[in-house]
Amino acid sequence: MAQTKFQAGDVFPEIALPSVGGGKVTLGKPKNGHDWQMVVVYRGKHCPLCVGYLEKLEALKQQFFDIGVDLLVVSGDPQAKAEAQVEENSMTLPVGYDLSIADMKKLGLYISHPRPQETDRPFAEPGIFVINQDGKLQVTDISNAPFSRPDLEVCVSGLKFIRDPANNYPIRGTYE
16 A cells, blocks of 8 residues: 555544553544544654653643543554553553554555564554544644654644634645
8 A cells, every 4th residue: 555645624534443441442533522533643662752742642631622622542552562551651541552554554654664672563653633523634743753743732722723713714734
């Protein structure tokens, strides 16, 4: 499957993954009474920069919830590594695992070959997808490096602005 660039304004593909703690999570389907969802793709348990980013997301989660944005964290890690990530970092956000290479490509994520000290399988580099109430990709940020990610405080502030009906803010980046 060729790498594609997922376009702003496209209908977000529903991808179901197993969830730490049991059951399934679905990318693009907000829960808990929220009508938007922010999916945060992290590299995996091997990444210390991901740990800090996920800790910051945990600390800010209520601000996202207050503006109607559900949060979902996913990676290509297998179950044991995802469970260890949650336990070691006291994560309370839903965490999906086993994101396949085909789904990584479908989302337009950069995929890296692991170095021996990282992990035993190819993994997705960081990505954020914000899906609106119509199931469309409202905001996206895809990186090919672990140190290049959007500031989460700026994200929540920007989403608050976008979600305010008085601002009538469109999906950006759709010019053809």
